Amino acid sequence: MDNKLEHKHTILIIKNKDKYLQYFDERWNSYLFLNTKVQGSVNEKELIKFIEERFNIKDVTVEYKFDKVHSKYSPTANKEKTYHHYFYLVKANIPKEDFTIDNINYKWLSMNYLETDKKIQEMNSDIVSFIKENKI
Numbered sequence: 001m002d003n004k005l006e007h008k009h010t011i012l013i014i015k016n017k018d019k020y021l022q023y024f025d026e027r028w029n030s031y032l033f034l035n036t037k038v039q040g041s042v043n044e045k046e047l048i049k050f051i052e053e054r055f056n057i058k059d060v061t062v063e064y065k066f067d068k069v070h071s072k073y074s075p076t077a078n079k080e081k082t083y084h085h086y087f088y089l090v091k092a093n094i095p096k097e098d099f100t101i102d103n104i105n106y107k108w109l110s111m112n113y114l115e116t117d118k119k120i121q122e123m124n125s126d127i128v129s130f131i132k133e134n135k136i
Contacts, residue, residue, distance in 0.1 A: 006069065006084045008038035010047060011127055013065070013136055014090045019108035020131075021094060027076055030123040031107060033131075034090075042086050051092055055101065060092040068130055075123065085127065089136060 012034040014021035022031035036050055044062050051060045067086045074081045098107045114120055114128045121128070 006082050008084045008086070010036045010038060010042055010086045010088055011131075012036070012047065012051065012062070012088055012090050013131060014092065014094060015136075016094075016096050016108050019110050020114065022107050022109050022114075024105040024107075028123050030119045031109065031117075032124055033127060038084075038086065044088075047088060047090075051090060055092065055094055057093055060090065062088045062090050065089055065136055066130075066134055070126060072126055085130070087130065087134070087136070 014034065021034065023034055024030070025032045034051075034054075036047065042064075044064075047062050048060045051062075052058060065087045067084065069082065069084045071080055071082045073079070096108070098105070100106065109117075109120075111128070111132060114124075115132070
C-alpha cells in the first residue's frame with residue numbers, strides 16, 4: 001500500500017458515561033466523531049491544544065487506543081479512499097448537554113443511536129464499528 005495515498009486522521013473519542021460526543025459536519029451532512037487531519041506523525045500535544053482551543057478548556061488528556069488502515073467510499077470525493085485512522089480517548093471537562101460553538105452543533109449520542117441512525121451508518125459505520133469492537 002502506498003502511504004502517499006493514505007488519508008491520515010485522528011479520531012477523538014470523547015465519552016460521557018455511555019454517550020459519545022459528535023459534531024455535525026455540514027460537508028458530510030452527518031454527525032461524526034471529532035477528528036483532525038494528520039501530517040506526518042500524530043502529535044499528542046497538538047491534539048490537546050486543538051481540543052483546548054475548540055472548547056475553551058484546560059486539563060485535557062489524550063490516550064492512544066489503536067489505529068486502523070482501511071478503504072471506504074468517500075461521498076465528498078465520490079471515490080474509494082484509503083484511510084489510516086488513529087483512535088484516541090480524550091478526557092476533558094466538556095459540557096454534558098448538547099451545545100453549539102462557532103455555529104457547529106455538538107450532541108452526545110449513544111452507541112445504539114450511532115449504530116441505528118441511517119445517515120451516520122451511511123457515512124461512518126466503519127468508525128462506529130471500530131470503536132465498538134475495541135470496547136471504547
